[in-house]
Amino acid sequence: MRYWTLAGILLLAFLLQSVVSSYLAIGGITPDFLLVVVVTYGLLFGWEVGLAAGVIGGLLIDLITPDFIGRHVLSYGVVGLVSGMMEGRVFKDNLLLAPVGGLIGSVASQLIIVFCFWLFGREVDPIGALRKTLLPAALYDMALTILVYSRIYKYYLYLKPDPRGTIVIRRQ
Amino acid sequence: MRNNKHVRRLMAALLALILIFGTMTATSRGREDVTIVEKAIATVLYPFQLATNFVATRFRGVGTTVKELTQLRADNATLRERVQAAEQLEARNQQLVQENQALRNELNMKQRDEHALLTSQVISRTSDNWYRTVLINHGSRDGVQPNMAVVNWQGLVGKVSSVTPYTSTVQLVIDAGFGQGGFGAGSKLPSGDLGIIDTVQGGHVRMKFFISEPTVEVGQPVFTSGQGEMPADLLIGYVAGMGSSEASQEKFVNVRPAVDFNKLDVVHVVLQATDKDRGANAP
Numbered sequence: 001m002r003y004w005t006l007a008g009i010l011l012l013a014f015l016l017q018s019v020v021s022s023y024l025a026i027g028g029i030t031p032d033f034l035l036v037v038v039v040t041y042g043l044l045f046g047w048e049v050g051l052a053a054g055v056i057g058g059l060l061i062d063l064i065t066p067d068f069i070g071r072h073v074l075s076y077g078v079v080g081l082v083s084g085m086m087e088g089r090v091f092k093d094n095l096l097l098a099p100v101g102g103l104i105g106s107v108a109s110q111l112i113i114v115f116c117f118w119l120f121g122r123e124v125d126p127i128g129a130l131r132k133t134l135l136p137a138a139l140y141d142m143a144l145t146i147l148v149y150s151r152i153y154k155y156y157l158y159l160k161p162d163p164r165g166t167i168v169i170r171r172q
Numbered sequence: 173m174r175n176n177k178h179v180r181r182l183m184a185a186l187l188a189l190i191l192i193f194g195t196m197t198a199t200s201r202g203r204e205d206v207t208i209v210e211k212a213i214a215t216v217l218y219p220f221q222l223a224t225n226f227v228a229t230r231f232r233g234v235g236t237t238v239k240e241l242t243q244l245r246a247d248n249a250t251l252r253e254r255v256q257a258a259e260q261l262e263a264r265n266q267q268l269v270q271e272n273q274a275l276r277n278e279l280n281m282k283q284r285d286e287h288a289l290l291t292s293q294v295i296s297r298t299s300d301n302w303y304r305t306v307l308i309n310h311g312s313r314d315g316v317q318p319n320m321a322v323v324n325w326q327g328l329v330g331k332v333s334s335v336t337p338y339t340s341t342v343q344l345v346i347d348a349g350f351g352q353g354g355f356g357a358g359s360k361l362p363s364g365d366l367g368i369i370d371t372v373q374g375g376h377v378r379m380k381f382f383i384s385e386p387t388v389e390v391g392q393p394v395f396t397s398g399q400g401e402m403p404a405d406l407l408i409g410y411v412a413g414m415g416s417s418e419a420s421q422e423k424f425v426n427v428r429p430a431v432d433f434n435k436l437d438v439v440h441v442v443l444q445a446t447d448k449d450r451g452a453n454a455p
Contacts, residue, residue: 015217015220018217018220018296019217019220019221019224019296020224022297022298023224023228025297028301028434029301030297030298030300030301032301060213061300063207063209063210063213064210064213064214064217065298065300065303065305066303066305066333066334066343066349067200067303067349068195068196068197068199068200069195069196069199070192070193070195070196070199071196073192073195074189074192074196077188077192110301110302113302116196117302117348120196120197120200121200122348122349123370123372124348124372125372125376128372128376133301133302137301
């Protein structure tokens with residue numbers, strides 16, 4: 001596994017998330033680049049990579065956003081872990097995998113964050129939060145996952161070379 | 173052997189959860205000091221944010237110009253009508269200023285000092301959908317401190333929530349954490365009824381009252397009272413409607429913020445809160 005390349009992509013996602021995402025907001029909703037990369041890593045490379053990416057990415061985001069630290073570590077970590085556990089059970093080239101993974105991952109991640117808000121005494125308007133933030137953000141993340149997943153999957157064999165080597169078939 | 177592996181994994185997961193919840197608990201109570209790691213990340217991100225803002229401003233400028241040209245004709249007609257209305261209002265305003273001055277003299281009230289304002293540029297917005305914050309290009313080196321009020325020409329924008337040497341994070345009025353950490357923004361109505369601003373997750377800005385039967389009308393302006401962190405008499409917004417909490421039957425009003433948070437480019441940090449702002453000027 002080419003871990004440095006994976007770390008580089010994660011760092012790029014963090015930069016996009018912290019610097020560019022606000023300019024890509026639609027109706028006040030920003031895309032979650034890190035979550036999308038975490039879901040993609042989990043689905044393609046397994047739970048160890050998904051969990052590690054979730055925890056590191058979550059910590060970075062927690063350190064640049066206000067309020068208490070740890071909510072993104074928990075939400076991204078859980079999403080990375082669960083999507084990684086699905087890795088062996090799904091076909092990686094299935095067209096539905098990326099959108100479904102992105103949608104479920106985004107909804108799950110945001111529900112965990114809302115749970116953290118509730119746990120630490122923040123008042124939450126459930127209907128308003130669902131209508132104004134959770135659902136639009138999940139749809140945005142779903143669309144973004146399709147793009148990011150297909151890009152990373154294209155280089156799957158480069159990122160995770162087969163330990164047995166590559167068979168090259170040449171036409172005579 | 174397999175069981176041992178499972179037990180070890182379970183223990184590791186439990187330890188991780190305890191660590192995460194411990195960190196959340198430790199940092200959930202009104203944190204003002206920024207850690208060295210947070211400062212370092214913010215400082216590293218600063219040039220990227222500046223560059224992105226520069227590029228985005230150029231692109232936005234072209235798009236806005238085209239859009240504005242198409243709207244200029246309609247705006248011109250509307251503005252002519254408004255100028256006429258404004259002239260009438262100006263005359264009425266002058267009358268009120270004179271009346272106000274006379275009343276002030278009568279009550280022997282001191283003229284309010286102008287606040288020292290630091291004009292800042294918004295260089296980035298929050299990257300998290302659950303928060304409503306912006307990043308400005310002035311930090312502790314420019315004298316900005318946590319909890320300072322931030323305004324623009326429309327009214328109260330928010331307060332400074334954290335500061336790094338070169339940048340500051342401004343928590344907008346529409347952010348759910350705005351009223352937390354003490355009385356973040358004491359508020360008042362023209363009738364003199366006092367309350368506090370409490371923003372609920374989902375974007376609703378509410379004013380809760382200290383009395384059970386406040387005198388409220390839709391459209392009334394809501395100002396800061398000077399009680400708490402904010403200086404007095406900053407326009408927060410306008411009363412949009414009334415409501416009451418299902419659990420406690422506590423009455424509140426929904427406030428439509430005066431500031432257009434989608435068009436924040438330049439804001440002003442109120443550098444010094446005077447003694448008058450800390451309650452003495454409240455009705």
